[in-house]
Amino acid sequence: MAISSFHPPLRTLMGPGPSDVHPRILEALGRPTLGHLDPLFVGMMDETKTLLKYAFQTSNELTLPISAPGSAGMEACFVNLLEPGDKALVCVNGVFGNRMIENVTRCGAIAIRLDFAWGTAVDPAVVEAALKEHGDVKVLAFVHAETSTGALSDAETLCGLAKQYGCLSIVDAVTSMGGVPLLVDQWQADAVYSGSQKCLSCTPGLSPVTFSPAAVAAIKARKHPVQSWFLDMNLILGYWGEGGKRAYHHTAPVNALYGLHESLVMLQEEGLENAWQRHAIMHRALAAGLESLGVEFVVAAEQRLPQLNSVYIPAGVDDAATRQYLLANHNLEIGAGLGDLAGKVWRIGLMGYSAKPENIRLLLSALAAAMQAQGYECDAQAALAAADAVLA
Numbered sequence: 160m161a162i163s164s165f166h167p168p169l170r171t172l173m174g175p176g177p178s179d180v181h182p183r184i185l186e187a188l189g190r191p192t193l194g195h196l197d198p199l200f201v202g203m204m205d206e207t208k209t210l211l212k213y214a215f216q217t218s219n220e221l222t223l224p225i226s227a228p229g230s231a232g233m234e235a236c237f238v239n240l241l242e243p244g245d246k247a248l249v250c251v252n253g254v255f256g257n258r259m260i261e262n263v264t265r266c267g268a269i270a271i272r273l274d275f276a277w278g279t280a281v282d283p284a285v286v287e288a289a290l291k292e293h294g295d296v297k298v299l300a301f302v303h304a305e306t307s308t309g310a311l312s313d314a315e316t317l318c319g320l321a322k323q324y325g326c327l328s329i330v331d332a333v334t335s336m337g338g339v340p341l342l343v344d345q346w347q348a349d350a351v352y353s354g355s356q357k358c359l360s361c362t363p364g365l366s367p368v369t370f371s372p373a374a375v376a377a378i379k380a381r382k383h384p385v386q387s388w389f390l391d392m393n394l395i396l397g398y399w400g401e402g403g404k405r406a407y408h409h410t411a412p413v414n415a416l417y418g419l420h421e422s423l424v425m426l427q428e429e430g431l432e433n434a435w436q437r438h439a440i441m442h443r444a445l446a447a448g449l450e451s452l453g454v455e456f457v458v459a460a461e462q463r464l465p466q467l468n469s470v471y472i473p474a475g476v477d478d479a480a481t482r483q484y485l486l487a488n489h490n491l492e493i494g495a496g497l498g499d500l501a502g503k504v505w506r507i508g509l510m511g512y513s514a515k516p517e518n519i520r521l522l523l524s525a526l527a528a529a530m531q532a533q534g535y536e537c538d539a540q541a542a543l544a545a546a547d548a549v550l551a
């Protein structure tokens with residue numbers, strides 16, 4: 160039997176990522192492929208670095224996209240900064256903090272684990288006490304925007320603590336970039352990674368990273384070679400570095416980078432502050448609608464991520480049946496709970512191009528219908544009116 164071409168339906172993606180990809184980005188992906196050392200392509204790479212510096216709000220020279228998804232950006236930060244025997248203090252308030260621990264131990268380094276309740280932010284006072292207790296910590300690592308729970312941590316204070324206690328910070332900004340303020344230089348963050356498919360609304364598969372001068376000095380001062388050949392920043396720089404000389408390291412994902420470039424041009428056009436504000440307003444409208452439906456938030460209001468809304472599944476409503484209904488009847492995807500929250504919550508994303516009024520209205524009316532089909536009583540019109548009142 161011959162297998163024919165794959166034609167996916169047009170879904171509305173309101174889960175934890177990927178988010179809806181803007182048509183301009185999909186169009187950019189289909190432009191003619193250039194050689195990965197073509198001078199025109201190299202020029203586009205330089206522009207991408209400049210645009211990423213804007214998105215990260217940094218002047219760090221070592222700012223570029225890793226040719227792999229956000230998890231590779233995470234790994235790049237850990238393998239470059241940590242050597243065997245180094246100590247890393249890792250804050251765990253969700254799934255991604257757990258992955259950081261995995262990275263630390265696989266580097267042969269020692270992970271000191273600080274747990275926080277899922278659905279809450281990292282508590283800086285607890286972190287400071289731990290930094291005091293363990294004198295010789297090299298790295299403080301935490302997740303700025305925990306996509307598994309919807310909690311936003313105070314990256315400015317945490318990075319400040321890292322500086323105060325003489326260690327380097329590693330910040331997971333996969334979901335924060337473009338959705339909430341991320342000010343790498345002002346906060347003095349040292350190694351920060353993000354992802355293309357969350358608030359940048361690009362296709363999955365690329366991970367912007369940035370390293371401060373202090374982080375670069377630590378990489379240069381290493382006694383052991385970086386354990387990963389592919390993610391060794393010393394080697395990657397030979398391809399992405401400034402100046403005319405570009406040595407082959409790996410074949411860049413040329414067309415995928417057109418997409419990232421386009422998404423960053425769009426972010427520049429909108430303006431970072433405007434993008435942050437749009438996410439905040441859309442979140443308030445969605446929250447007003449959900450609360451009108453009787454759906455409650457997991458995270459306290461002052462710690463909530465606008466771009467990832469974790470809500471409790473109301474009693475009597477079935478998790479899988481609801482998500483199946485939304486997909487089958489409305490081509491609408493929302494996220495399931497992870498880990499401790501599996502089966503108890505939904506994760507509703509408002510990321511990038513998905514953070515718009517049409518999506519909020521679709522979500523509220525479709526979710527109301529899905530829950531009503533299971534006997535749950537709610538008023539879709541009232542929810543839409545509550546959301547519209549915020550948007551007006």
Ligand SMILES: *Cc1c(COP(=O)(O)O)cnc(C)c1O
Nearest residue numbers: 228229230255304306333334354
């Ligand atoms: C999505 C995500 C990642 C992983 O990114 P991938 O592109 O899936 O590898 C890491 N950290 C956070 C906070 C994320 O939301």
